[in-house]
Amino acid sequence: MTAVTQPSEVDGKKVGPAVRISDLTVAYRTPAGELPAVSRINLELAPGSITGLVGESGSGKSTMALAMLNAVQKPGRITDGSIEIDGLGDVVSLAGKRLREARGGEIGYVFQAAQNSLNPLKTVGKQLLDLARSHHVEDKRALVRQAKELLSRMGLSGDRVLDSYQHELSGGMRQRVGIMLALVLNAHLLVLDEPTTALDMISQSNILSIIRDVHAERGLTTLVVTHDIGVVAEVADRVAVMYGGRLVEQGPTTEVLKDPKHPYTRGLINAIPRLTGDPEVAQPLPGRPPTLGTIPKQGCVFRERCARYAADPREDCETTDPVASEITPGRLVACHPVAAGLPVEVSVEEGR
């Protein structure tokens, strides 16, 4: 097997590799020139942590996830920055055979809507053997044994699933198969793109607890990319919030949820209807998320939807793209007023 990333040991427990993303920029070629979908992202995944990357459509989160595999499709390309993974090196500089081995080998990737990422014409077992062939696995028997173990760990019958075609499996089961295929080659860095989209609540809850358990048992570093703050709240230790290709806030999940600093994070959390308390607490965010072509070229990308900016338009919000600054240890926020130490809450008249 190709796995080189040996889990490091922290307090005698196996944990996954550390990942350092620095100044990552991914741009797409469009008729209007090359536009950045991901712009100068700095993010560190601590060994053994689960990080949740949250964003809406057009935030660049899926591009980020693909960049982790250096698999950004044309007309996009990584124009700048690096993704250093312990024991593997900079993924951005990998190419050819070494890159193909790393994908699936060291880095396990579960595709968005795993329902569509399985080949409908082949059984799961056949696809497992394809994976073995492409990664030059010698001991196929051991691999099948490993796959069955993983499947039964997730509450499925290994024999039955390996003999099944995609259409014979439910959404939740396919997502489990996706996780199995991502981990069967002993990856220690797991990237999940929208792992619960299109699943209903109970399947979602089950998949989330599987992610949590498998993460702990196998000693992984996990990145969960999602649009759903609830998903992050359930599984992630740390959360990073993306908007318009920027990382606008990151920090420990409970702290960010309890006291979001960036106006976007605040707005997003406020826009979630809740089960208890006054339903009127939930407030919609005005405007709509930008697309690649409509991301403001200058100044803060969020200002047009920002309640704070609306109440107190500052000049620096219009002229300079705010840089993430550490306000308390481990919490980074990219917002001019927050960096200036101003209160997050401004009195905005009701009526939205």
Add this chain to the structure above:
Amino acid sequence: MSESTVDDVVSAAGDGIRGRGIVKTFKARGNVLAGSTVQALRGVDFHIPPGGAASFIGESGCGKTTLGRILAGLEDYDAGTLSVNGVDLTSLSRRKRDPYFRRIQMIHQDPYSALNPTRTVDAILTDPLTLRARQTGRPKSWIAKRQREVLSLVGLEPDYVLSRYPHQLSGGMRQRVVIARALTVDPEALVADEAVSMIDVSLRLGILRLLRELRETVGVSVLFITHDVATARYIGADGDLYVIYRGQIIERGPTETIIANPVHPYTQCLLSAIPVLHGLEVPGADRLTPTEPLADTQSDAGCLFAARCPFATDRCRTERPDLAHHGDPEQLHACFYPEQRRVVAVSA
């Protein structure tokens, strides 16, 4: 049945939409010879008052979507009665029935496929309005006026959207166009099937709020179909919540009552599955770890939920419980051992 119809007509004007014992059975695909069937709905009763709200929650495949399609006239039902403002549709001919179904409009889950990609918003709204103008004998000038009215009702700027194609609008705007189109026929009710699940998180609440406001502004009632109880609560906190499991209603009652005081284990599983916003909330003390149906063969004997229920007994596996009252006179459940459990996350 015919007696109640007479009574209904007397109390006609404001009865809203009422279903009694709706049954729908599908033939299982690829199994014509064996004649196996899937019971999508097993005798469902419900009532949506005018301008009111009712929410159907349950997992995918529980029959909630089928019920919505039956209400919108897109699917037939096999048994039971359906009445709109006291008029029993079951006994009417297809031709006479259609105008009633037209007053129940479906809001689809996917706002992209719900709009014809080759037509502008203008054309999308003009056609049903032209039909409506012809039917009601209104002048042509009414069409353009009404077009602007419905767009303003859904919070869209007519000058911006009218000349645009669906793909030039955001998901939230598209869904508003879908709602505006439904409003062209002055509907009695909107059936919203997972109407926000494909829309960006920051825009979802706007759509939910719109649906809720339309109940007041135009008096339309909303049947909300979802697997997300919190969104159901946002739209219809004052309405009824129906929990469906495999085609049977297993718990129903006022939305707030059911959320605060669920007694059926399945309802409790559904509520437990809602993510807890750690930091803002703490999980309920009795949060159940729900299981998924990973085996596709499920027996129809006894309580339908028995196979997955952590509290099932031998009685549950042989006998089917009927809907029964519990505490609050309006709360009904189908469980032999109803018990209150604190499963919903509470604010920290």
Add this chain to the structure above:
Amino acid sequence: MSTTVDLPVSGPAVVPARRTGFWRNLWKVLKRKPSRMVGAAIVAVFVLTGIVGPWLYPDNLPRDSDQILAGPSASHLLGTDFEGTDVLALLITGTRYVLVAAAFAALITVLIGTAFGLYAGYRRGAPDSVLMRITDFVLTIPGFPLLLVLSTVWKFSSALQMGLVLGLTGWGGLARSVRSATLSLRERGFVEAARGLGMPTRHIVTRELLPNIAPYVAMNLLIGVTTFIYSQVGLFYLGVLPFTSNNWGVMIQLAVTNGVTQTGAGLGYLMAPLVSILLLTLGVVLLVDALDEVFNPRLRED
């Protein structure tokens, strides 16, 4: 009441999008790729030849008996045939028959195929069964023997007769594929919504379904033209049909029977219609590429 106007956050707020007509769209889409312009130019030249061509020459083309099966020269740009008639003149006067027959056949195919396919796919049930049985019947008609039999009655001197027979026997495949496209379209939300709004079937079929299969139908129309050119030329070449008029198929047939393939003399006589068919096919293929964008507003944009 609610004033949450859902507007885009940037850009001109209330600028109505420009609506453009079909022909302007077509022009815009053609301009986008040079290959499309080439295709359009080729097709236009042939169409023009078909319309104007026969008027340029007398009904009976002059013969130059000194020049039989001659090679290209200043007086006969493409050479002459076995009777000394100018090949270019033959080619030009023969274009109309070929194009009219093919276009008429394609038109019939598209009209019947689309109507049958749309209606059967949308209505399903009994109308579907009846229409599709008819379609199957048409698909199983052996067109070749039918033409043989018909040629004993009809002389096919009119291109419209030719086109009618080709079209009436050739629409089965299109009907089937339009039906399956319609079957999947009718499950789409906007068709259900139209039904739910009480829109009449006519509206749903012509306004909701048709625009969505239009690129496909238009593509079939264009490709149909080339297919029908091949089939009628083939029929004439095989000598199945009497030569009552001058056209490309007759030219090829006569070139071969007069030994052009053996002797090589008068190669222009054989090559001119063949190259014309190839050129026209090329033009159509280059043009087909533009159709998707003409009909799909989404692809029309950059």
